[in-house]
Amino acid sequence: MTKVADRSRASFVAMLLVVTASWVLILAETYVFFVVVRPLGPAIHTGDIPSSVAKIILTAGLGALLVSAMLGMSRLYLRIFRTPTSPS
């Protein structure tokens, strides 16, 4: 019984870490957006096409990175706690 209770607490702490990691990810991506992507050119609707395309691609890339990181975290979590999932 004690072993089960310990793992239950561990899974809760792991979920807190997942929430914290998601928060840090949001802040980090914000930093990249403002420091790297935004200075690439003028606002999308006033800039030339190459600048706009680069900004759109990089912004979409940040979104893809966020999705990949969340997927990676869930896979890691489920592997640690040995949960069966459908093969993908």
Added chain:
Amino acid sequence: MLPTAADILPLALAALIPAAVLFVVMPGYLKFLVSRGRTTNDAHKAKDVRVPTPAGPLIVAALVVGELVAWAFYGTVLPLVLIFVVLAAGLIGLYDDLKGLGGVVKPALLAGVGLFVALSEHFYPSVYSPKLYFPLFTETGTHYIIFALIVIASIPVSSNAFNMLDAFNGEISGFTAIVSAALVVAIVLRADDLPDTSAATVAVSLPLLAVSLAFFYFNRYPSKVFDGDSGSLSFGAMYVILSFVGGVEIAALVALIPAVLNSYYTLSSVRGLVERKSMSARPTYLGPDMKLYASTDSKAPITLVRMILVGGPLGEKSLVNRILALTLFAALLSVVTSVMTWLL
């Protein structure tokens, strides 16, 4: 501009009156639901317990009363927009409660509510500010079309995220109360920063906090009433539109992280918009000891609850306490985010 002493009475009434409406009317409303046979089985109990549902119409009515109080004192267009949002999301949810809506029709109808909000901003450019305010750095430029698309998409996303957290006693009401408290803090700090965000914006955000707290009294373990989709969809729609109205989208998103994770893991594991009733395997099951266990079926969807339960089985009350503790933690991160934006 922060609310002043003159705002204390309007703000107090915008919170107290809707909560009082819910407290006073709920006992009679429960009798009405029972007399009409509107009860459902409480799935995680040892005995066959029937619980009245849906409380959504009363929740919507209380939220509307709160917005009318804010409108009576401040006379801005904001409460009227929010009244439409809550009524429309509540009606969509009520139809889903009574007749059922498909996994694609419901988000499409909710997107229509978002379209109304975007059009409101077009005709009355004081509903929201079409830019995002980020912590530490700065705000984005003004992007009318991109922002309108975000508003339209956000209502189905947020409403469904709330709806997916509506499975256990006290889960949706406790979750909404915690995240809306973080939202009110964010809006108050924003009101200090922006000249065009005032006590009126704080006033329109208070009914959600007050009504969800009052509803928690009836919905907490063991539940005396369930909200139904009419309640959860209106909570979700109002929350997200308040985040736009207050200019606190990022802080609001941070508070929602547990719900976002739940929706993301569910949708990615079932691969698409699928109604809960039509899922082939359940994420959890009730053991003979009346505790909830994580499903070992590989076809079962990955949900926040299943992820919490993989560490070991929990009773329903303990499980909801874990979810609410996780939400409280995200709400604290949201407050930190709001302070970081405020210090900019």
